[in-house]
Amino acid sequence: MARISFIKSIALGLSLASFLVASPMYSPHKYQQNDWFGEFGGNTSMYVNPAGIAETDQMEVTVGFFSTISGEASQEYITLTFPIDYKHTLGFSYFENGATVDGNYSYDEDAFMIGYAYNLMQFLALGVDLSILHINQFGSNKQFTIGADVGISWNPIANSKFGHLQIGLAFQNAIQPAISTADKSDGYSFIFMTEENAYKIPSNLNFSIFYRGLNRMLEVKAEVGVIDLIHDDDEGGKGTNIEPSVTLTYYLSQFLGVRARFTKEGYPVIGATVNVKDLSFFRYLALDLEMSHDDIYEQKNRGFIWAVKVTARFGDTREEKIGEERYRRLKIEPENDYRAAMRLYLNRQFLEASYAFGKVQTKYPAFHLVDQAAFYKAKSFENMRMHKAAKSVYDDAIKRYPQSDQLPKYYFQLMNIDYKEGKYTEAMTKYQGIVQKFGESDVKADADYVAGQIKFEQGLYQESVDLLAAILPGNANYFYARYTMGIAYSRLSKWDEAENSFRDIIEQPTSNQSEKDLQDAALVKLGHIYFSGENANIGEAARLYGQVKSSSPVYDEAMLGVAWAFLKVSKPDEALKPAQWIIQNLPNSFLISEAYLVEGYCYFMKRDYKRSEASLAKAEKLTEQPIVSSAARDSARQAYDSMAEEFDAVQVEALDLARQLPTPRVEKKRAALKPTFDKANKSIEDYASFMQKSIQSDRFEANRKRILDDAGFTLATVKTKMTQSGGGSSSMEGLEDLEDLDDLDDLDDLDDLE
Numbered sequence: 185m186a187r188i189s190f191i192k193s194i195a196l197g198l199s200l201a202s203f204l205v206a207s208p209m210y211s212p213h214k215y216q217q218n219d220w221f222g223e224f225g226g227n228t229s230m231y232v233n234p235a236g237i238a239e240t241d242q243m244e245v246t247v248g249f250f251s252t253i254s255g256e257a258s259q260e261y262i263t264l265t266f267p268i269d270y271k272h273t274l275g276f277s278y279f280e281n282g283a284t285v286d287g288n289y290s291y292d293e294d295a296f297m298i299g300y301a302y303n304l305m306q307f308l309a310l311g312v313d314l315s316i317l318h319i320n321q322f323g324s325n326k327q328f329t330i331g332a333d334v335g336i337s338w339n340p341i342a343n344s345k346f347g348h349l350q351i352g353l354a355f356q357n358a359i360q361p362a363i364s365t366a367d368k369s370d371g372y373s374f375i376f377m378t379e380e381n382a383y384k385i386p387s388n389l390n391f392s393i394f395y396r397g398l399n400r401m402l403e404v405k406a407e408v409g410v411i412d413l414i415h416d417d418d419e420g421g422k423g424t425n426i427e428p429s430v431t432l433t434y435y436l437s438q439f440l441g442v443r444a445r446f447t448k449e450g451y452p453v454i455g456a457t458v459n460v461k462d463l464s465f466f467r468y469l470a471l472d473l474e475m476s477h478d479d480i481y482e483q484k485n486r487g488f489i490w491a492v493k494v495t496a497r498f499g500d501t502r503e504e505k506i507g508e509e510r511y512r513r514l515k516i517e518p519e520n521d522y523r524a525a526m527r528l529y530l531n532r533q534f535l536e537a538s539y540a541f542g543k544v545q546t547k548y549p550a551f552h553l554v555d556q557a558a559f560y561k562a563k564s565f566e567n568m569r570m571h572k573a574a575k576s577v578y579d580d581a582i583k584r585y586p587q588s589d590q591l592p593k594y595y596f597q598l599m600n601i602d603y604k605e606g607k608y609t610e611a612m613t614k615y616q617g618i619v620q621k622f623g624e625s626d627v628k629a630d631a632d633y634v635a636g637q638i639k640f641e642q643g644l645y646q647e648s649v650d651l652l653a654a655i656l657p658g659n660a661n662y663f664y665a666r667y668t669m670g671i672a673y674s675r676l677s678k679w680d681e682a683e684n685s686f687r688d689i690i691e692q693p694t695s696n697q698s699e700k701d702l703q704d705a706a707l708v709k710l711g712h713i714y715f716s717g718e719n720a721n722i723g724e725a726a727r728l729y730g731q732v733k734s735s736s737p738v739y740d741e742a743m744l745g746v747a748w749a750f751l752k753v754s755k756p757d758e759a760l761k762p763a764q765w766i767i768q769n770l771p772n773s774f775l776i777s778e779a780y781l782v783e784g785y786c787y788f789m790k791r792d793y794k795r796s797e798a799s800l801a802k803a804e805k806l807t808e809q810p811i812v813s814s815a816a817r818d819s820a821r822q823a824y825d826s827m828a829e830e831f832d833a834v835q836v837e838a839l840d841l842a843r844q845l846p847t848p849r850v851e852k853k854r855a856a857l858k859p860t861f862d863k864a865n866k867s868i869e870d871y872a873s874f875m876q877k878s879i880q881s882d883r884f885e886a887n888r889k890r891i892l893d894d895a896g897f898t899l900a901t902v903k904t905k906m907t908q909s910g911g912g913s914s915s916m917e918g919l920e921d922l923e924d925l926d927d928l929d930d931l932d933d934l935d936d937l938e
Contacts, residue, residue, distance in 0.1 A: 223405050223431060224352050225394030228263040228495075230275045230299035232407075233354035233392055235311030235337035237275040238301035240265040242467060243499040253488035263297075267502045269509075275299035275313065294318040307339040317361050324368045329375040331361035331385065347397030356388040360414075386412040403433040403441075409448060433457065443474065451476050468497035518548035522557060529560055535838065535861060538564035538573075539854065542842030555581065555588035561842060562597065565835070569868050571601050572832060573839040592618065592627035600634055608638045629654065633661040637668060645672040663689050663702040670709055679717055686710040704736035711745050715752075722749050740766050740773045747782045756786035774884050777806035781895050788898060793906045800899040807892045812874075812881040820874045827867040834864045 224232050227240040248261040263277035277297040299313035315331045335354035342348050362375045362382035375382050389410040396403045407429045427448040435441040439460060445453040455474030463469060475490040500508065525540030541561035545554055562577035578594045585591065595618055602611035611634065618631045636651035649672050652665040659665075666688045673682035689706035692699075711728035714721045726749040732742035743762035750759035759782060766779040773779075784800035787793070837857055844850045 223394075224392035224407060225350055225396070225403065225405050228265050228275065228277070230263075230265075230277060230301075230311065230313045231297060231315070231333070231356075233311065233335035233337060233352040233390065234275070234299045234313040234333050235301050235309045235335040235354070236350075236352060236392075237265045237273045237299055237311065238303055238309035238337055239339075239350070240267045240273050240275075241503075242267065242497050242501045244495065244497045246493060246495045248491060248493040250491040251489070253490070267505075269506055270502060271303045273301040273303075275301070291322055292318075292320040301337075307342070309337045309339075311335045311337065315361065317363075319363060325364060325366055326372045327364050327375050328372060329361045329363060329382075330359065331357050332359035334358050335390075344399075347395060347400075350392075350394045352390075352392040352394075354390045354392070356390055357385055358387065360384040360387060387414045389413050400438070401435045403431075403435075405431040407448070443472075445474070447476075451478065466496050466498050467501075468495070470495040514548070514550060518544055518551040518553070521548070522551070522553050525557065526560065529564060532567070534564040534568045535858075537561075538568075538838065538842045539846065542844070543846055546843060546845055555585040555590045558585065559590050559593055559597075562594075565839070566597065566601065568865060569872065570831075570835045570838065571605060573835040573842075575601055576839055592622035592625040595622065596627045596631050596634075599631060603634050603638060608642065611635075611638060629656075629659050630661060633659075633665050636665065640668055640672055645676050648672050649676075657692060663692065663694075663699045667702055667706060667709075670706065674709070674713070679713055683710060683713055686713070701737055704732045704742070705738045707731050708738050708741050708745060711742070715745065715749065722752050725749055740770050740775050744775050744778060744782065747779070751782060751785055751789075754789065756789040760786045774811065774880060777803045777891050777895075778887070780806065781891050781898075784895065784898060784902075788902060793902050797899060797902045797906065800895045800902060803891060803895040804899060807888045807895065810881055810888065811884065812878045816874075817878060820871055823867070824871040827864060827871075830860075831864040831868055834861050 223229055224236050225239075226246075227237060227244050228246045230237050244265045246261075246263050249258070250261070251258040258281075260280040261278070263275065265273060265275045267273050275298070277295070277299070279293075279295040279297075281291075281293040294317070296316045296318075297313050299311060301309050301311035303309045312334050313332065315333070317329045317331070318327075319329070320326050333354060333356045335352060337350060337352045339348070339350050360377045362377045362379050362384050364373065364375045364379065364382045366381060377384055391408045391410075392405070393407075394403070394405045409427045409429075410424065411427055412424050429446060429448045431443065431445040433441050433443045439458060441457045443453075443455040443457060445455070447453060453474050453476040455472060457470060457472045459468060459470035460466075461468050472493040472495070473490070474492075475488065477488050521540065521544050525537055525544060528534075528537035528540050538561050541557045541564065544551060544557040545561060548554060551557070558577060558581040562574045562581070565571075565574035565577060575598060578598050581588075582591065582594050595614060599611050599614035599618065602608075602614060615631050615635045618627065622628060632651045632654050636648045636655075639645075639648035639651060649669050652669050652672075655662055655665040666685045670682045670685035670689075673679070673685060686706040686709050690703055690710070692703075694700045694703060707728045711725040714725035714728065726746055729742040729745040729749065732739055736742070743766055747759045747761075747763040747766075750756070750762075763779045763782040763786065766773060766775060767783065770776065780799050780803035784796045784798075784803060787796035787799060834857070838861065841850060841854050841857065846854075
């Protein structure tokens with residue numbers, strides 16, 4: 185019985201001493217007063233004050249070992265603190281206590297702690313931790329219990345001149361761990377502070393102060409603990425008392441320091457600390473060694489005691505993490521989103537692109553490409569013919585980014601929209617503003633090009649040429665400007681200048697398919713000049729026509745030119761082949777009626793009057809009515825007007841959605857808008873295609889009348905020949921009275937480069 189009583193006494197004493205090995209004197213107030221492993225001012229001492237871990241600047245791990253010289257009683261300790269941005273810090277600790285009695289009976293105690301600190305502001309932090317204790321009292325009493333601490337840390341001084349001062353106050357065991365006093369238990373039990381047959385580990389109030397100064401060479405820590413703050417006399421112990429401790433560390437160099445401490449248990453400690461920095465893996469690595477003797481101040485009969493602690497810091501600091509996060513948020517994320525938006529734009533997914541560029545503009549207002557995002561957002565709307573929405577974005581961008589180098593582009597695009605809508609007066613007013621404000625910018629050449637096109641549309645050919653001549657090779661509009669100049673010179677009967685303009689296009693290297701198509705168009709126009717000029721050169725004209733590729737949009741006009749060239753030199757068999765190729769392969773070409781006219785001429789020359797009559801009748805029939813009738817124009821206009829109001833509403837809603845972040849609610853609205861947009865957009869695109877066809881029909885009108893007259897005259901001649909008996913007329917008879925071939929229609933003007 186005496187032995188069992190002795191074992192119980194030892195077990196109870198060890199459990200209440202917690203993280204420090206128990207002394208023979210019963211001292212429950214020593215719980216969480218460990219001076220060896222953690223100290224306020226360090227970064228892992230949350231069991232002293234959970235708010236203290238807020239000072240952690242990077243991930244930090246500390247491993248400690250405490251033992252008596254005999255090794256019969258020891259304690260192991262490991263802790264980790266992990267900073268999260270500027271405000272949050274997490275901590276995890278594990279303690280293990282152990283002692284052996286008579287070599288056979290062992291006592292074990294493990295403590296798991298989870299801590300959290302929050303920076304209310306840069307110099308003030310709150311902290312809380314939760315401790316889970318696992319206790320095995322010699323195998324007879326196994327239990328789990330929980331406790332919690334709260335603390336506050338104030339850092340009023342932190343600079344190179346005055347040093348670093350940190351003040352803390354902690355309420356230890358705000359939730360008191362309860363330890364069962366039962367003699368024996370079956371298996372593990374969970375003990376809470378409401379348990380009647382349990383000892384509640386007392387609550388303590390701990391005041392701490394830490395100072396680092398003298399160019400970081402001196403560290404001073406002092407603590408005053410009000411121990412056993414809430415005490416029940418039935419539980420024994422000393423009752424409420426005050427215990428202080430103090431620690432001084434002086435660094436002989438930045439890598440080596442010596443330490444002296446007077447602990448709360450009442451004995452002196454000496455030690456040393458050594459550290460290295462910026463190793464390949466560790467950013468900081470420190471080794472602390474401390475030692476003392478229990479009998480120096482008070483007889484505890486444990487003899488020599490020592491502790492060793494290793495602290496390592498690694499990973500990015502808070503500043504580096506936050507800097508990286510800010511860099512990612514302000515640089516990487518917006519650039520990724522911007523590139524994703526640009527991919528949509530280049531894939532001609534303009535509605536999705538407008539939303540994506542809108543996200544960049546809304547979410548990253550400080551992004552260095554936000555002004556370009558606004559530009560392409562507006563361009564996306566413009567490419568969908570949503571001119572109302574595009575103008576709104578350009579106007580808004582002018583106000584938002586007055587210092588942007590995109591500013592001239594905003595003004596130019598507003599001018600360009602007016603040009604596309606046929607508002608020539610408004611466009612030219614904006615042009616004058618661009619000349620005055622941005623005369624030295626790259627946009628000036630683009631504005632000159634649009635202004636030149638406006639003058640051309642107004643029939644002011646010389647003014648058009650004067651504006652377009654300033655556009656030089658290398659400019660995206662150079663080919664288009666030279667082409668318009670060639671047409672303008674032709675209409676001014678300046679054939680040499682027209683020829684030079686078309687040759688400028690032919691001799692310039694191309695960079696895209698549009699420029700290649702323009703080169704083919706220039707070859708055809710140059711062929712027309714050689715075909716019908718004052719010094720006609722039919723062979724050169726045919727050679728130029730023959731250089732046009734079959735994939736070219738003007739291949740039909742080139743083939744028709746070849747046919748006329750052979751017809752001009754009285755080679756009807758050779759002329760028939762390109763004319764019939766057009767008839768067979770391009771039934772929807774605007775030149776199909778003229779191809780039939782050439783075919784009729786060829787058969788007339790071959791005296792095949794029956795076939796000639798059929799071809800000429802077909803040519804006459806195809807040209808009797810305009811390609812696009814007035815009734816068709818009226819019908820299309822009415823359909824467009826009925827859809828225009830709905831399209832305006834779609835523009836307003838699409839613009840509003842492009843200004844919002846893609847939340848689930850917004851994405852739902854965008855999905856709901858898509859069918860309405862597709863319907864309205866198809867109607868607008870169909871009308872735009874119809875109007876383009878109408879413009880081509882109008883431009884073909886003069887040619888249509890010529891073909892109708894020529895076909896009618898020749899058809900009458902053929903019929904006369906067919907009624908004559910014998911029919912022995914010359915192969916060219918009747919052709920002398922036909923119109924010259926110099927009235928071949930010019931190509932339709934191509935759209936300007938977007």
